[in-house]
Amino acid sequence: MVARIVKENYPGHEIRRPKSWRHPVLFCSPHAGRDYPRKLLSQSPLPLETLRRSEDAYVDQLLPDFITDLVPVLEAKFPRLFVDVNRSPRELDPTLFAGPLEDTSESRSNRVLAGFGVIPKLAADGRNIYPSRLPSSEAKARLRHCYKPYHEALRSLLKEAKRLFPQVLIIDWHSMPSAASSAGTLADIVLGDMHGASCLDDDAELVEDAFRCEGFSVARNTPYAGGFVANHYGAPMDGVGVLQVEINRGLYLDERRVARSRTFASFAERIDQVLDRILMAKAPVAHAAE
Numbered sequence: 001m002v003a004r005i006v007k008e009n010y011p012g013h014e015i016r017r018p019k020s021w022r023h024p025v026l027f028c029s030p031h032a033g034r035d036y037p038r039k040l041l042s043q044s045p046l047p048l049e050t051l052r053r054s055e056d057a058y059v060d061q062l063l064p065d066f067i068t069d070l071v072p073v074l075e076a077k078f079p080r081l082f083v084d085v086n087r088s089p090r091e092l093d094p095t096l097f098a099g100p101l102e103d104t105s106e107s108r109s110n111r112v113l114a115g116f117g118v119i120p121k122l123a124a125d126g127r128n129i130y131p132s133r134l135p136s137s138e139a140k141a142r143l144r145h146c147y148k149p150y151h152e153a154l155r156s157l158l159k160e161a162k163r164l165f166p167q168v169l170i171i172d173w174h175s176m177p178s179a180a181s182s183a184g185t186l187a188d189i190v191l192g193d194m195h196g197a198s199c200l201d202d203d204a205e206l207v208e209d210a211f212r213c214e215g216f217s218v219a220r221n222t223p224y225a226g227g228f229v230a231n232h233y234g235a236p237m238d239g240v241g242v243l244q245v246e247i248n249r250g251l252y253l254d255e256r257r258v259a260r261s262r263t264f265a266s267f268a269e270r271i272d273q274v275l276d277r278i279l280m281a282k283a284p285v286a287h288a289a290e
Helices: 038-043 048-052 065-069 136-164 201-213 228-233 264-281
Strands: 004-006 013-016 025-029 035-037 073-076 168-176 189-192 218-220 240-248
Touching (some): 013 136, 025 136, 035 038, 038 048, 065 264, 073 136, 136 168, 136 228, 136 240, 168 228, 189 201, 201 240, 201 264, 228 240
Parallel strands (some): 004 035, 025 168, 168 240, 189 218
Antiparallel strands (some): 013 073, 189 240
16 A cells, blocks of 8 residues: 545544454554645645655555454554654654744754654655744644544553553564664664663563564664653553564665565565564463453
């Protein structure tokens, strides 16, 4: 599926789930959304193809159909350069907006200063998304209609998971540019657990081993250790682990054209095997209500 240009100003999210949730795992896909509001395209002079290079393009389609027969998947449908749900809602850039903002207490974070706050200022190639400042009401509307519902859905799923399982693992499902590393060759897979703070080491090792068994090279926390979701929700001692999984786009994507490459289908089959290993290792657990 290519990007969609939609009439609604503020696209939402989708939860795909099994009839019975028995494996203690939840997948989130926060950055693969490709429903572009007409309003956004009218606000930006950049072509759609340029805007799309900010996506974790098609990484959601690497999740096989059998996943949602076993565990829920939460997906943002809006693009990440419209609203980035892997940021704090307070990571707002005052230089992007005209008028007062409700809370900019994290406006000096490294991500905001780099141009990639909760409402990004820059496209992936470093160009300004907008030719002039947006009204502050636009920030409020995007947070209210896109950001908050996504996180409300995530919190609701976690509340349900805590009733069902003693420990749940959120796999935050991402991709990364093949040129993301400035320190040499980028691994096929980068796992981010906030340097051990957001996820039990046993779970991180399980996922790492599953990828390595399919021949992937795997790194931990470099160059990505995790974002807001891992930092905010990861509490392994309280029964919630978050592991951010970054997949090298060069393995499955034509990054210049933002299109699935010829290797996509065969690569997806390898990912199927990885995820099958993970879910089979995360043994089904009887519902607490039963």
